[in-house]
Amino acid sequence: MIDITKIRKDFPILNREVNGKPLVYFDNAATSQTPQQVIDVIVDYYSSYNANIHRGVHALSQEATDKYEQARITIQKHFNIAKSHEVIFTSGTTHSINMVANGFGAFLSAGDEIIVSALEHHSNIVPWQMLCERTGAVLKVIPMNLEGELVIDTYKELLSNKTKLVFCNHVSNALGTVNPVEIIIKEAHKVGAAVLIDGAQAAPHIKADMQALDVDFYTVSAHKVCGPTGAGMLYGKEEWLKKLPPYQGGGEMIAEVTFEKTTYANLPHKFEAGTPNICGGIAFAAALDYMNAIGFKDIATYEEELLEYATEKLLTIDGLKIYGTSTNKTAVISFNIEGLHPYDIGSILDKLGIAVRTGHHCAQPIMDFYKIPGTVRASFSFYNTKEEIDVMVAGVERARNMLM
Missing domain, CATH: 3.40.640.10 (Type I PLP-dependent aspartate aminotransferase-like (Major domain))
Structure with a gap:
C-alpha cells in the first residue's frame, strides 16, 4: 500500500511553485524526480x-x-x-x-x-x-x-x-x-x-x-x-x-x-x-x-489507479482523443483536442504550473502513423496524486475554452 503523504515528503522539488502555482509534475516519462535519499548519496560522495x-x-x-x-x-x-x-x-x-x-x-x-x-x-x-x-x-x-x-x-x-x-x-x-x-x-x-x-x-x-x-x-x-x-x-x-x-x-x-x-x-x-x-x-x-523499499508491486497498483482515473476524467472533455489505447500500458496518456495544437495546450498548462510534454516525443514514425504533428503527453509516477490529476484536467478544460 502506497503511503503517498510520506512519499511526497521525500521529493523536495514537489514543494516548489511554477508561475505562482504549486508544481504538478506530469513529465515523468522524460525524467523522474529524485528523492532526498538519493540526493543525500550524491552529496555524500562529493563530500566524503x-x-x-x-x-x-x-x-x-x-x-x-x-x-x-x-x-x-x-x-x-x-x-x-x-x-x-x-x-x-x-x-x-x-x-x-x-x-x-x-x-x-x-x-x-x-x-x-x-x-x-x-x-x-x-x-x-x-x-x-x-x-x-x-x-x-x-x-x-x-x-x-x-x-x-x-x-x-x-x-x-x-x-x-x-x-x-x-x-x-x-x-x-x-x-x-x-x-x-x-x-x-x-x-x-x-x-x-x-x-x-x-x-x-x-x-x-x-x-x-x-x-x-x-x-x-x-x-x-x-x-x-x-x-x-x-x-x-x-x-x-x-x-x-x-x-x-x-x-x-x-x-x-x-x-x-x-x-x-x-x-x-x-x-x-x-x-x-x-x-x-x-x-x-x-x-x-x-x-x-x-x-x-516502496515495492514495485505497490507502485504498479497505484500507478494503474492513477492511469484509470486520469483516463476517465480526460475523456469527459469535448473533442479530446487519447492515442495508445492498449489494455496493457503504463501510466502514460497521450492526447489531443480536435482543432488545437498540442504545443498551445502545453504552454497554457505550464502557466498553471502543470508540467507535461508536447510534441512528437522523439517518436515521429508513431505520429506519422496517426497523421498528427504530436500529442500532449501526461506521464504519472508513484509520487503523483489524483488531486493533481484534477488540477490538470481543469487546466486542459481551461486551455480548450481559451483556444477554441
Whole structure:
C-alpha cells in the first residue's frame, strides 16, 4: 500500500511553485524526480570520498571503488542478472544502444536483416539505420495498429534465417504500450537472432527479470528510476559481451598497451573506457534501493489507479482523443483536442504550473502513423496524486475554452 503523504515528503522539488502555482509534475516519462535519499548519496560522495576508482592505493580511491562495484552488484540483483560483469555502466540508454549497434557491425554482411518496431524512440531507430548504411544490412519494421500495439503475426512473418538482431522497446515512451517482449524474444531466438530490449520506459514501472526474459541485451537509464541523469546500464549476456569489440579505446578498458599491440581488459572493464560517472553509478543503485523499499508491486497498483482515473476524467472533455489505447500500458496518456495544437495546450498548462510534454516525443514514425504533428503527453509516477490529476484536467478544460 502506497503511503503517498510520506512519499511526497521525500521529493523536495514537489514543494516548489511554477508561475505562482504549486508544481504538478506530469513529465515523468522524460525524467523522474529524485528523492532526498538519493540526493543525500550524491552529496555524500562529493563530500566524503570523491576519488577516481580502480588501481588507486589510497583510502578514498579504495572506498569509491568499493561503493561503485557494490552499486554494480545492487543493479545485478535488481534485474536478476547472472553475473555482475554482465552489467556495463553507461551514460544511459542511448549510449548503451549505440554500444551494441557499433559492435554488431563486426557480425553483419550485406543482405542480413535487423528488425525494429514501429513504436521506437529515435535513439532506437537511428543507430540501426547507421549500422545498415555501414554494412549493407536491411532494416525491417514490425507494424503497429490503431490501438498502439505491435502486430505480432506480421513480426513472425518478418523473421527468417537472415535476421541477425531484433530490437524493441519494453514500453513505448510515446504511448505507454507494454510490448509482448517475451514473445518477441522467444520467436527471434528460434531463428538464431539476438534481441536487444530498451527498458528505459519500463524500468520505473516493471521489475524486469533478465533470466526469465532470456534476453541478450537490455538497457536502462538511471534518471527514469529516480536516479541521476548521465548514468545507466547495458546488460549483455556474457557470451555476447565477449564477442563484441570495445566501443571506445582509452584507459581502464585495456589489459596491456604497447605501440605494437593492445590487449583488452576482462568484462566489464572492456566496455568502460575512461573515468566513469562514479557518483552516477552509486546513486543509480541508491535509487533502485529506494524504489524497492516502496515495492514495485505497490507502485504498479497505484500507478494503474492513477492511469484509470486520469483516463476517465480526460475523456469527459469535448473533442479530446487519447492515442495508445492498449489494455496493457503504463501510466502514460497521450492526447489531443480536435482543432488545437498540442504545443498551445502545453504552454497554457505550464502557466498553471502543470508540467507535461508536447510534441512528437522523439517518436515521429508513431505520429506519422496517426497523421498528427504530436500529442500532449501526461506521464504519472508513484509520487503523483489524483488531486493533481484534477488540477490538470481543469487546466486542459481551461486551455480548450481559451483556444477554441
